[in-house]
Amino acid sequence: MMAQSPHFFWRVARQSGAVVSILFVLLVWTLFSALNIMPQAILPSPASVWSATVEMAENGTLGRDLTVSLSRATIGFSIGTSLGVLVGLLTGRMALMQVLLAPALTLLRPIPAIALVPLAIVWFGIGEGSKYFVISYTVFLTVWFNTHHGMQYVPDIYLRASRSLGVSRAREFLTVIIPAAAPYILAGIRLGVALAFLSLVAAELSGASSGIGYRLQEARQYIRTDRMFSLLIILGILGAVADVIVQRIGQRLVHWQQG
Amino acid sequence: MMAQSPHFFWRVARQSGAVVSILFVLLVWTLFSALNIMPQAILPSPASVWSATVEMAENGTLGRDLTVSLSRATIGFSIGTSLGVLVGLLTGRMALMQVLLAPALTLLRPIPAIALVPLAIVWFGIGEGSKYFVISYTVFLTVWFNTHHGMQYVPDIYLRASRSLGVSRAREFLTVIIPAAAPYILAGIRLGVALAFLSLVAAELSGASSGIGYRLQEARQYIRTDRMFSLLIILGILGAVADVIVQRIGQRLVHWQQG
Amino acid sequence: QDIVFGWNPNPSTPQVDVAMVNGYFEDAGLDVKIVPFVSGREAFEALLGGQVDVAFMAEFPAATGILTNQPFAIVADLTRYQGMRIITKNEPLDSASDLGGKRIGTSIGTNTDFYLSNVLASEGVEAEIVNAAASDLVAALARGDVDVIVPFPTYYGPAAETLGDSYQEWRAPGYQTHYVLAVNADMSEEKSAAMEDFLGALVRANAEVAADPEAAMDATAAAMQGIVAPEVLSDLWADSVFDLQLGSDLAELLHSETEWILSQGVIRGEVPTLETVESFFDPAPLSEVAPEAVDLD
Amino acid sequence: MTKQVTQGHVCIDDLSITFDVRGGSMVALAPTSLELSPGSFTALIGPSGCGKSTLMNAVAGFVPATTGRITIDGAPINGPSDKVGVIFQQYALFPWFTALDNVRFGLKRLKLSKSEELDRARAAIAEVGLEEHAQKYPQELSGGMKQRVAIARTFAFGPQVMLMDEPFGALDAQTRLVMHDLLLRIWEKHKATVLFVTHDVDEALILTDDIQLMSSGPGRIIKHYPLAEPRPRKLNRDNVHLLETRDEIIALLHQSH
Amino acid sequence: MTKQVTQGHVCIDDLSITFDVRGGSMVALAPTSLELSPGSFTALIGPSGCGKSTLMNAVAGFVPATTGRITIDGAPINGPSDKVGVIFQQYALFPWFTALDNVRFGLKRLKLSKSEELDRARAAIAEVGLEEHAQKYPQELSGGMKQRVAIARTFAFGPQVMLMDEPFGALDAQTRLVMHDLLLRIWEKHKATVLFVTHDVDEALILTDDIQLMSSGPGRIIKHYPLAEPRPRKLNRDNVHLLETRDEIIALLHQSH
Numbered sequence A, B: 001m002m003a004q005s006p007h008f009f010w011r012v013a014r015q016s017g018a019v020v021s022i023l024f025v026l027l028v029w030t031l032f033s034a035l036n037i038m039p040q041a042i043l044p045s046p047a048s049v050w051s052a053t054v055e056m057a058e059n060g061t062l063g064r065d066l067t068v069s070l071s072r073a074t075i076g077f078s079i080g081t082s083l084g085v086l087v088g089l090l091t092g093r094m095a096l097m098q099v100l101l102a103p104a105l106t107l108l109r110p111i112p113a114i115a116l117v118p119l120a121i122v123w124f125g126i127g128e129g130s131k132y133f134v135i136s137y138t139v140f141l142t143v144w145f146n147t148h149h150g151m152q153y154v155p156d157i158y159l160r161a162s163r164s165l166g167v168s169r170a171r172e173f174l175t176v177i178i179p180a181a182a183p184y185i186l187a188g189i190r191l192g193v194a195l196a197f198l199s200l201v202a203a204e205l206s207g208a209s210s211g212i213g214y215r216l217q218e219a220r221q222y223i224r225t226d227r228m229f230s231l232l233i234i235l236g237i238l239g240a241v242a243d244v245i246v247q248r249i250g251q252r253l254v255h256w257q258q259g
Numbered sequence C: 001q002d003i004v005f006g007w008n009p010n011p012s013t014p015q016v017d018v019a020m021v022n023g024y025f026e027d028a029g030l031d032v033k034i035v036p037f038v039s040g041r042e043a044f045e046a047l048l049g050g051q052v053d054v055a056f057m058a059e060f061p062a063a064t065g066i067l068t069n070q071p072f073a074i075v076a077d078l079t080r081y082q083g084m085r086i087i088t089k090n091e092p093l094d095s096a097s098d099l100g101g102k103r104i105g106t107s108i109g110t111n112t113d114f115y116l117s118n119v120l121a122s123e124g125v126e127a128e129i130v131n132a133a134a135s136d137l138v139a140a141l142a143r144g145d146v147d148v149i150v151p152f153p154t155y156y157g158p159a160a161e162t163l164g165d166s167y168q169e170w171r172a173p174g175y176q177t178h179y180v181l182a183v184n185a186d187m188s189e190e191k192s193a194a195m196e197d198f199l200g201a202l203v204r205a206n207a208e209v210a211a212d213p214e215a216a217m218d219a220t221a222a223a224m225q226g227i228v229a230p231e232v233l234s235d236l237w238a239d240s241v242f243d244l245q246l247g248s249d250l251a252e253l254l255h256s257e258t259e260w261i262l263s264q265g266v267i268r269g270e271v272p273t274l275e276t277v278e279s280f281f282d283p284a285p286l287s288e289v290a291p292e293a294v295d296l297d
Numbered sequence D, E: 001m002t003k004q005v006t007q008g009h010v011c012i013d014d015l016s017i018t019f020d021v022r023g024g025s026m027v028a029l030a031p032t033s034l035e036l037s038p039g040s041f042t043a044l045i046g047p048s049g050c051g052k053s054t055l056m057n058a059v060a061g062f063v064p065a066t067t068g069r070i071t072i073d074g075a076p077i078n079g080p081s082d083k084v085g086v087i088f089q090q091y092a093l094f095p096w097f098t099a100l101d102n103v104r105f106g107l108k109r110l111k112l113s114k115s116e117e118l119d120r121a122r123a124a125i126a127e128v129g130l131e132e133h134a135q136k137y138p139q140e141l142s143g144g145m146k147q148r149v150a151i152a153r154t155f156a157f158g159p160q161v162m163l164m165d166e167p168f169g170a171l172d173a174q175t176r177l178v179m180h181d182l183l184l185r186i187w188e189k190h191k192a193t194v195l196f197v198t199h200d201v202d203e204a205l206i207l208t209d210d211i212q213l214m215s216s217g218p219g220r221i222i223k224h225y226p227l228a229e230p231r232p233r234k235l236n237r238d239n240v241h242l243l244e245t246r247d248e249i250i251a252l253l254h255q256s257h
């Protein structure tokens, strides 16, 4: 980040870096499974995971699971993120909101979504509603927290400037406070992306007959560890790709900060 | 945060605010359960939750569960946070580390700890080891991410100053980079606190005969919703108290930023 | 001798509770280290991962283990539960045809799923099966998301309580749950000896349960730390047969379960022969301590 | 000087400001009274750390009075207000806006049409000589350019009271002269009340109606020099009073150190 | 002037710097060559935005050369080095350290004993007149105080090459004189090579060996004035050469605008 000339080198390295990093993990994995330290039922070989993937792709479940889960993750993420940013902005800057909401939300943060599924089912049924609830609950709390926390670090000088320039509170909010807290909000959203995929597993425990999370549970029931690995890796890749997209967009939006 | 005089008012309001906020939630809850909209097995009354708490306290399980779970959460949190901050500092500032580790960790972030429990059991046994693993895995990924993300926002000017003052890289790390990224690290640690309690549930799925998470699973299997509520509230309170402690310490450490 | 016992505290196996309360394991010179799991499936996973010496579970996961040729063996069958139910709200049920076209909630890939399939197949009835986590079924039925549920036995009590007067059940015949003990396929000499002592202690407890059911119920209730109400416990026990054995009825059940699992399409392979299924039984330790309890062809 | 100015009357009455610091408190401004009549142009001069910025921050409503009070047109100050424009010692530009958008931000409360707002903002940017740099972000501007954007922002906004904290400190001599002209033109047009902190005694002598001199920290106002000379002024033999005042101020500053 | 200085030889050779901006690039510094001999004291003067800070940033190793090269004692610059001390236009103090600890930070590489380090840091803080404010954090200091802490930090650190970007811009006249004395004392003691950006032509005339004048941006060096007068200097009739140089520079700056 200092001089510009090494930038190019690192840009290339960074792009190939992902490959190197993943090749390394693959290598270790192949070694471990070839050495037969652990039973196949617990650590399947890369080859068997690959063929399980091909199997799911060929019988059409993978495509359907991906479609279904992606739409759930997207909707849950969108709801959770919008609410999280919104409430975070409110509790972060409005003392009344902070006083009323922050304690209750802080109490909720250590409570896992799975524990709330029974309640969610009563409210939303076992249809798509409860799935959106589980995903957006998890995403919401994290995005809320990061946004709220970031609000505490909005430099006073910006508020002073905007107040003396007599802009409305609404404009101040949109054009001063949000940009100033943007790096934190962005961090929250990026955490939220990963959480949306992560909570698919909990969300699809009930009332689902397809989806990555459902398939994962099924694979576990039938000790298809090869499928489990395949599905977990797919989850990882989906999350990572979505993260890269959000990060790229974020970097463009928060262009005034290096990084 | 502007003028000083309303500070006092808000400080009082903030402290009583938690009470108000919680009383409000209690009120809504009492109302709902009194109206009998939902069956007791799904939304128990505050009174029955209280008596379930008393029951668990009197038969001695609650005390034991608390001791056991607190020690697991503390140890898991400590491991996860230390590693998370450390690796985040490394990947955030050292291009080589970033290239090698960040992609693999980004792939892991969307993968839930529960899915790794079978592997954890084989690696760490069914004793405390696998529980520490599950907790610290979750905490680690989040703390790592926030630290790593925060590193991108260390203002160049500080690095320029420290480089021209010729301090060693190690000192620059400890006394420039860490303080500059401290608000992000702090946000990560506070998320980690909540996650340590949240992941107790997953951690105590296997090989546990006591602990809040274990007790919660048990209550769930037998639809003892009163106990579930009691345990979830305890989880919330534990997490919130720990959060306040971390926040206080954090505020003192990051004293140069308002908030 | 050390035994690591992967155990799921449950109301259906008083033999284990009695053996613990009365110190039969110690009497047999064993140091039994109890490792609790939330379900038999987790205990089974730990067994396959070599973390426990003996695992307690329902028989159903073993069928999957047989199909995927996992290295384990069943050494005893502690309890049969024959009170499996199908539950509805309002509409009474007494034959499979009543289920036609209904939305039925169950947990896929478990013995309740298998049980339901058998009931439906017995009269060639078609219905829509909805997967839900075990603990969510009651709420889903109460809300009306599904018309019928087939939950695990521990949920019968709460279902009756939640649904109140509208609770309806049908005890469809055709399936019993077996609660079994499984060990690693290649136990060391030493472990085999310990396993004999372990089963010996359970056989002793088994007799004690038969002799004094009330004391046994107290032992179980104490072990459950108040999580199940006494009436729920006695209801469960009314349909349970506590009799430690290892018989060909279990082999036949597992055989039909493997066939059903294969029909689900997640695991591919051939239906194993009954001999193959029985090759996953290890009657040796039990025949040492209670030859009359073993009844295999 | 025909227009009768009635707005922008600042009364500072026995104001003192104390900050909490670890293990006690420190007086940043000793009790100070000062009245700025509507449309007046006052300079504040004093050694580094004497409390000039603190006084300005109090008038701007950023820092609460520890004792005493401040009123503007009779209304007490208890928070930032759009009557009071501030040019900050550290510029306080928004890094997420271009130079032009920073200026436009200050025009928002006027609720102009978009094109009029743009025109005004462009004109303000042009007046500080940055038309070529209007689309740059603050972090792409030089120190002096940033300061000029901040000046343009406050000038375009046209407040009744204008607080300027060393507004020309980062400018070269030539640009500074251009800014002096601009400031005087704007001041004569709007007849705003201006409070102007500077380290440059000559600048104060050339521009202002009144120089208030502060003692070293914790500062108070120790002397004031009304200046009635017509503008534009020059510091040369023709203006003996200005030269004398200058010598006196420099001597006093020298002492107070 | 008896000590033979051999270190701190800066060669700037055909250096130009271009920044990427949205939709193109902009030249911040046109090709410039400049040699600073060991122990010399050079001023850089030029209009706002002409590239002075950019040139300094390049010598400091913060910004890579687009064309040309810079060497210090023969070694090319490709990153910040502890040979080169910088006083930043924006101070660059660490907000998590007190004033004293900011100065101590710069002494770390000398690996002194703790008490010696403290003594040296205290002495440096005292020299800039802030002994009473040593325990304050930067955000509790006034603008001028911050600048003095930054000066103390770099002076205490004692680099071979010292780059100073308007180091006295936020200081009142009196404090500025004290700082001039201090700078000259330190320079004569260490015989560092100093490159000094200022907007104050008088300051440059009083302090430096050589004034380099830049044209308006994208700047290049258009003229240089060697000054051989003995120090301390005064700008009065006795020093006609200085006064003439002054008039010439001011005229040139005026033109280049």
Ligand SMILES: Nc1ncnc2c1ncn2[C@@H]1O[C@H](COP(=O)(O)OP(=O)(O)OP(=O)(O)O)[C@@H](O)[C@H]1O
Binding pocket: D019, D020, D021, D026, D027, D028, D029, D046, D047, D048, D049, D050, D051, D052, D053, D054, D055, D217, E133, E136, E139, E140, E141, E142, E143, E144, E145, E170, E172
């Ligand atoms: N937030 C604060 N906390 C504690 N002390 C402060 C704070 N802000 C300012 N001070 C102190 O108040 C005194 C006056 O500071 P102020 O910034 O008003 O000086 P100034 O006259 O503007 O000086 P300069 O010309 O150097 O900018 C200084 O001693 C400073 O250290």
Ligand SMILES: Nc1ncnc2c1ncn2[C@@H]1O[C@H](COP(=O)(O)OP(=O)(O)OP(=O)(O)O)[C@@H](O)[C@H]1O
Binding pocket: D133, D136, D139, D140, D141, D142, D143, D144, D145, D170, D172, E019, E020, E021, E026, E027, E028, E029, E046, E047, E048, E049, E050, E051, E052, E053, E054, E055, E217
């Ligand atoms: N990071 C950057 N990106 C784009 N343009 C830049 C950047 N930094 C500086 N510039 C441009 O380079 C030119 C020279 O800037 P520089 O800061 O060197 O000026 P300066 O001579 O120090 O001016 P001043 O006296 O006002 O501080 C300016 O036009 C400025 O806009």
Ligand SMILES: [Mg+2]
Binding pocket: D052, D053, D054, D089, D165, E142, E143, E144
């Ligand atoms: Mg000031």
Ligand SMILES: [Mg+2]
Binding pocket: D142, D143, D144, E052, E053, E054, E089, E165
């Ligand atoms: Mg500059």
